[in-house]
Each structure stands twice: as C-alpha cells, then as structure tokens.
Amino acid sequence: MIESCGIRLDFTGTEGFLLPAEVDAMEPAVAAAAAELAGGTSPGADFLGWLDLPSRITDDELAAIEAEAERVREFADAWVVVGIGGSYLGARAVLEALGGPADGAPEILFAGTGLCSASLQDTLRRLEGKEFGVGIISKSGTTLEPAVAFRMLRALLVEKHAGAGAARRITAITDQARGALRTLTDQEGYHAFVIPDDVGGRFSVLTPVGLVPLAVAGVDVRGLVKGAREMQKVCDTAPLRENPAHLYAAVRHGLYGKGFPVEVMSSFHSGLRQLQEWWKQLFGESEGKGGAGIFPASTVYTTDLHSLGQYLQDGRRELQETFLVARSAVGDLKVPVDPDGRDLDGLDYLAGRSLDEINWKAFEGTRNAHLEGGVPCTTIEIDKVTPETVGALIYLFEKAVAVSGRLLGVNPFDQPGVETYKREMFRLLGKPGAGS
Ligand code: PA5
Secondary structure: OEEEOOEEEEOHHHOOOOOHHHHHOOHHHHHHHHHHHHHOOOOOHHHOOOOOHHHHOOHHHHHHHHHHHHHHHHHOOEEEEEOOHHHOHHHHHHHHHOOOOOOOOOEEEEEOOOOOHHHHHHHHHHHOOOOEEEEEEEOOOOOHHHHHHHHHHHHHHHHHOOOOHHHHOEEEEEOOOOOHHHHHHHHHOOEEEEOOOOOOHHHOOOOHHHHHHHHHOOOOHHHHHHHHHHHHHHHHHOOHHHOHHHHHHHHHHHHHHOOOOEEEEEEOOHHHHHHHHHHHHHHHHHHOOOOOOOEEEEEEOOHHHHOOHHHHHHOOOOEEEEEEEEEEOOOOOEOOOOOOOOOOOOOHHHOOOEHHHHHHHHHHHHHHHHHHOOOOEEEEEEEEOOHHHHHHHHHHHHHHHHHHHHHHOOOOOOOOOHHHHHHHHHHHHOOOOOOO
16 A cells, blocks of 8 residues: 555555565666656657646746636636647546536536537537637647637637637637647737647646646646645655555556556546546557557446446456545435335435445445456545645656556657548548648
C-alpha cells in the first residue's frame, strides 16, 4: 500500500502473479526511464513540457483563464467545447468526476468529438433559444471533426449576432503560430489562448485546453493545479516503492511481461466514466506502437458486471484489472424500510444502509471474485473526489504512462498510427493534395 495526495494504491492483488521481488528488480529500469524524461533525452523529448507543467503554471496564467471564464459566464447560458481526443477528454473527465458545472455556470456541451450527424444535431437542438458561446480547441488547428462542427456553430453565431458579436462569443485555444484555426483566430480577433508547443494533446489537460473549459464550468482550477503540483513533487523524487506513478508503471509493465496484455480500468461510479475514457486515450495512444503495448479497456460496475463480468471472471486469462474507486462518493441515498412492513422483497437486511456502503461491498466482493478467477488486481482508491485529488490523479497517470512507455521501448509522445485513417479518409473525400 502506498499513499500520496489523498490517493492510495494497493498492489497486494497483483502479488500472486508478479512477486514483489520482481517489481523491486525493475527499479534500475524505472530509474533510467525517469532520468531520461527528467534529462530531456527520451524519444519525443520535444513534448516533455507536461512534466513540470503543474509547478510552472503562474498565477498570471491562471488569472487570465479565470477572467476569460468570467467574461463567458456574463453572456452564455451554454458553452460548447469543440475538440476531439486530447483536446476535450481531459476537461470532460474532470468536469464529470466533480459532478458537472457549478451553480450559475453555463451548461457545458461537447461537439466535434466525431462525425456523427445525429450527435451534432442533438447539440444544435439543445442550443435552440439559448445564448451560447463556443470554445474551439485544436492544437494542429486542422483536425476535421472539430473543424466541421466549428464551421456549423460559427455559422449559427454569425446568423444570430451581427458584426463583432459572433467573434466575441468564440474563444480559440490553439497553436501560437500554425494551423487554419490560428489564421482564423488572428483574422477574426477571437479571444485566444495558446497550447504550448512542448505539450501534446493527451497531456494537455493542465494547459488552457483543459483549464479554460473547466474554469467556465466553475471548477476550482487552482485546486486542480495544486493537486497536480503536489503529486509532481512526489513523483519527481521518491524511490520506486514510495512513488505512485513509477510503481504503477512498473507493476502494469511487469504484468504485461507475464502474459497480461490487456488492462481493464474498472470503477463503481458513473461520474468516473469520462476519467476512464481520458485514461484510455492517454495510455492507448502513448503505448500502442510497433506491435506492442497494453490494451486499455474500461468498465463501470456494477452495470458492466451484468454484461462483461462473465468475461472478466472466466474468459481468456490475459486481463489485469485496475480498480479506480472513491471512498466517499457524492450522493448518499439510503435503502428505506419496507413501506408495508412485510419484507416481501427480502431487502430488510439492507434497510437504513447507504447505497454507497452497498456499492463499496460490491467493489470488495468483485475484487475478491476476480482475484479468485485469476485476474491480477491493482486498486487506486481516492478518499474524496475533489479538484485536488483529481489533479493529483491526472499527474500520476501522465507520469506513469511516460515511464511505462519507455519501459516498453516506445516513444510515448507521438501517435503516428492516427494519421493512417486520416490519409485514407481524406483520399476518399477528395481533399486537395490527398492523392487519389
Ligand atoms: O493526444 C493527441 O495528440 C490527440 O488525441 C489530439 O489531441 C487529437 O487528435 C486532436 O488534435 P488537435 O488538437 O490537433 O485537433
């Protein structure tokens, strides 16, 4: 058991599959990976800006983000975050983990996360009759999905607001010099924030990419950064056994070597679903290269115990499971006493007990069952889901995937495979210069 910043990691459920001595033997490799990162000598070294980002963010930068959020809140009932992959998943993950926008903040909608017209139509319908603003987020400034959604939303704003009215309702977060979005931003005079050159999309939640939408939603972004900063301090210096990111990286990598190439992150809280989605992107895009990598999957229990539970318990024994659980969840409903006192539904043994307690027992029971079924289990337990603990968790995972990727021998900071579908799609769409 290791504890930092309100987060406990328990690896006892992996010890029957990977001996503690085998983990200890990985210390030199982990230290070498960490040293490469710290020294800027790892592959992808141009994208290491996230490593000390929490401690580098200045008060002025946070104040500028908060001021933009204040400005948006003055005119918007709803704010549409337009972005895909690393340009929206982090903000959405934090927002949902914390229970959604604060009272008085605009409703936050997401668009440009795909090319499905039904989904965009639904968003447009939800904007009818509302005063809305748009946050367009794209590092490259050329990604098709957000660009198409933005064109539609921009058209709507221009139709509704004459002159500079539309531009005033748009906040652009993009590269400082490159891309079509940068050109548009400069020409139209949008309020704008820069995505640092040395931070890739999936590592960018603590840049304006994540912080602007979260501030608009009324999230305490200073708390988020504070938590990340504390975790950065621990992960920078602590030896393997006291370093949550390094230890998690070592254990999952060790299990991979023992024939567990799929990692399922399981939670018991629907509010953590988007955090699992963010984690999947972070790990999948960073590690899945050159025919290698742990495949990241996710489940939300107990719902998925009634769909995927059978496979987890009894299917191919190649899964390692990481439980992400929160000890005190937000709601606290209790099972009532039987209204007619007859206990015909047989639930009297639960009367007066909270759903959170029952859910916790479901977690403990599931972990025991999966262990018994031959699944190595790691548990990441958060005391309470707060901006600070979520910030700490974000940094923990970012550092872990960087170390884990290096243990695997890949460049954790590029995504060459993503280009292949784009090339094919653009060729089929007849994009100028895309080949035929
Ligand atoms: O992590 C990444 O780099 C990707 O997921 C990108 O964030 C995603 O493809 C969107 O790219 P962009 O911000 O350039 O539109």
